[in-house]
Amino acid sequence: MDGFSGKVAAVTGAGSGIGRAVAIELARSGAKVAISDVDAEGLAETERQVRALGAEVHSARLNVVERESFLLYADAIKDHFGTVNQIYNNAGVAYSGDVGASPFKDIERIFDVNLWGVVNGTKAFLPHLIASGDGHVINVSSLFGLMSMPGQSAYNAAKFAVRGFTESLRQEMIIGKKPIAVTCVHPGGVKTAIARNATAAEGIDVQAAAATFEKYLANTSPKTAARIVLTAVRKKKPRVLVGPDAKALDVLVRVMGTRYQDLFSVFTALSVPKSH
Numbered sequence: 001m002d003g004f005s006g007k008v009a010a011v012t013g014a015g016s017g018i019g020r021a022v023a024i025e026l027a028r029s030g031a032k033v034a035i036s037d038v039d040a041e042g043l044a045e046t047e048r049q050v051r052a053l054g055a056e057v058h059s060a061r062l063n064v065v066e067r068e069s070f071l072l073y074a075d076a077i078k079d080h081f082g083t084v085n086q087i088y089n090n091a092g093v094a095y096s097g098d099v100g101a102s103p104f105k106d107i108e109r110i111f112d113v114n115l116w117g118v119v120n121g122t123k124a125f126l127p128h129l130i131a132s133g134d135g136h137v138i139n140v141s142s143l144f145g146l147m148s149m150p151g152q153s154a155y156n157a158a159k160f161a162v163r164g165f166t167e168s169l170r171q172e173m174i175i176g177k178k179p180i181a182v183t184c185v186h187p188g189g190v191k192t193a194i195a196r197n198a199t200a201a202e203g204i205d206v207q208a209a210a211a212t213f214e215k216y217l218a219n220t221s222p223k224t225a226a227r228i229v230l231t232a233v234r235k236k237k238p239r240v241l242v243g244p245d246a247k248a249l250d251v252l253v254r255v256m257g258t259r260y261q262d263l264f265s266v267f268t269a270l271s272v273p274k275s276h
Contacts, residue, residue, distance in 0.1 A: 001227070003234040005030030008081040008132075010074075012064055012121055013091030015042025017192030018140070020049070021226035022088055027055030029230070034077045034084075036062035037091070056081075064091045064117030074124035084128040086136045086233070089121040094194045097201025099153050106199065107154040114158035119165065126180070135180040138233055139166040143188045143246045147253045147260065150268045151204075170238055181236040185229055188246030190220045219245060 009026050013019035015037030023035050027050040035050065037043040040061050047059040058080050062073050078084050093113045095106055118139050129135025144152055145159035163184055170182035220243035232240035241247045253260045 001025065001029040001230055001234060003029075004230070007031045007085040007134075008034070008077070008083055009086040009088065010034040010036070010077055010084060010121075010125065011088040011090060012036050012062065012117065014046050015039035016046075017194060018187065018190060018222050018225050018229070019088070019090040020046045021222035022090065022229060023057075024049055024053070025223070025226040025230055027053045027057070030055075031086075032056040032058075032081055034058040034060075034081070036060050036064075036073065038063050064089075064120055065112045067116075067120050070120040070124045074121075074128060077125075078128045083132045084125060085132050085134055086138065087121055087125040087129065088138045088140070088229075089118040090138075090140045091117050092140065092142075092194070094198035095154055095200060096151050096198060096204050097154070098151055101201040101203065102154060103201075106201065109199075110154040111158050111161075114155070115161045115165075118162050122165075122169065129180055130178055133179050135178075136183065136233060136236070137166070137169065137180060138183045138185060138229070140185045140187065141166065143186050143241075143243075143249060145184075146186055146246075146250050147264075149264055167238070181233075183233055183237055184239050185232070186239065186241050186246055186250075187225055188220065188241070188243035188249070190222060190225045190243065192222055219243060 004026055009031045011019050011023045011033065014023045014035035023033050023046055026033050033050055033055055035043060035046055035057060038061065043059055043061065047057055050057045058077060060073060062069060064070060091113065095110050097106065122137055139162055141162040142159040144156050145163040148156045166182060166184040173180040173182055225242045228242050229240060241250055
């Protein structure tokens, strides 16, 4: 893909799924890639695949929740490559549970990874991106950053926050005349391990819910998702919807307004497996 040759791109959550696919497509397009994840084994496999394409790669285990580590990591990437052009704040985790049944600690974990991981990555890399003269912040929200679902209050809140944070950042860069493009990514159902690795409140059958998600909702491959994302980045689009489900449901919510909440409430009550 044109537009990435020689660029330095950092990708969090690169040990699997969309993050791995983005790193591989970037490498295939001639970029130099910095990959990170908390999963050392998955990260090593991504590194192997990126190196097999002949790309220059920097790999490091990173927990996006640990702010000081993230700041040091961004500086290390700048020192290693000499510049940084792009940050893909992709790392994320899933959780299911009603508000009343969800312990504070579980809600906080979703915010720590899904929101603060994005904020930490943006803040850590932004000075380096500005200094590059051709920077780009790519923050991964979700279809659930455009619409809400029962049982997803924590995830919805974090992903809606990512959307708001990212859209505000883009406007600030325009006002400040900074050489930074900003893109918010909203994936629908993508065939990754996020559902299988999710946690949940007591009373929810996580494996059954994951099986339903993977069978009926995860219709987009990580490779396809990555190519959609990189096409949007190359065109400097402010928002990108990934997958036909994301596009269709975005339209549905716009057309129905708040009435979509009643529809989704009925659908969820009928379709989400519960443990007994």
